[in-house]
Amino acid sequence: MPELPEMENYKRNLNQLIQGKVISNVIVNREKSINVDPQTFIQAVQGNTVSLVQRRAKHLLFRLSNGKVLLLHLMLGGWMFYSEEKDKPKRTVQIQLSFGNMHLYFIGLRLGYLHLYTNAEAEAELADLGPEPLDLSFTKEDFLAYIEKKRGTLKLKLVDQHFLSGIGNCYSDEICYHAKLLPERKLEDLTSEEKTALYTAIQTVLKEATDIGGYMEHPLFINDNKTGAYNDHCRVYDCEGQPCQRCGTKIVQTEISSKKTFYCPNCQH
Ligand SMILES: [Zn+2]
Incomplete structure (x- = not known):
């Protein structure tokens, strides 16, 4: 999706x-x-x-x-x-x-x-949607204050549209990978350093993916070479069995509440 x-x-x-x-x-x-x-x-x-x-x-x-x-x-x-x-x-x-x-x-x-x-x-x-993660007014301080009392499994919170807007199955895994966090971690157990890493990962992954063109399967118009170009840039999503770009360990696939989830079992903690 x-x-x-x-x-x-x-x-x-x-x-x-x-x-x-x-x-x-x-x-x-x-x-x-x-x-x-x-x-x-x-x-x-x-x-x-x-x-x-x-x-x-x-x-x-x-x-x-x-x-x-x-x-x-x-x-x-x-x-x-x-x-x-x-x-x-x-x-x-x-x-x-x-x-x-x-x-x-x-x-x-x-x-x-x-x-x-x-x-x-x-x-x-649209009233029930959570904050836009790339909104310029949504600063790191806002994010840290926002998640202070939030609880739940990282993967499931990231895809929850009431928590944050616009993140789904693919980018939740890419964000966890970038932040070096296991997707089954609990939000309430993250250290302040890990929360900062999570904020940075959300910003970095979503901006990079947008600028590259996202992962759509089809172009939008004739000679559109950009739409879908992010497909080749996923580090973990749909990369089961491939070597992690950071440490070489094979990426594994699991399910969290029946949601497909990919991560590196070595360098994500
Ligand atoms: Zn790794």
Whole structure:
């Protein structure tokens, strides 16, 4: 499932591609992917300009010129592609937003969705999310104060969207590896040095992954060489049996509350 770096990469690219452009046509092939009837959806969206694409946690918000918001969550298997009709992927498209002869295709939206909201409704949908880890106002001091009374298993806290926004299965493991902490450690047992290492790891891993392009399987547009480039940079996630880049020990896979978890049994403590 796409996490903060993947969605941030999409956001940056989409602002280049569609910001300020008019949505000339809307096609809804799968009613379950939206939250209102297709006619209402199309009437509210078509003819509007995309004024801005924003990200919150693993969501994107497409802000429209009429003040409405399209709230996207790709969930497991969802992705987007932006192209002319002739380059359309040979996949089932659930929703299509057209910008003249260019089209933004939403693909693999089985659990994922594109919901139409007012600004207030979108705010309410996102109200329960934890802090954005890369928010400039979320300093190390804030983080240390925030986690002081938090309890629980490190891996499970990191993927908990109420605790922090945007981290999932892959980056939680990469963060633990960077911080040299075992994912089954308890948050309340970490020393202050380890908590600082955790903060640094969250910042470093998420920024690096975003700048490299995240791990999406598919590019966003023709000749997009960046989206997905982080796939080759994972140090532990899906690296079972490969040598640790720090110490050479084989990376192992385990499960924590049925979540796939990868770590180095030697240099993570
Ligand atoms: Zn190691």
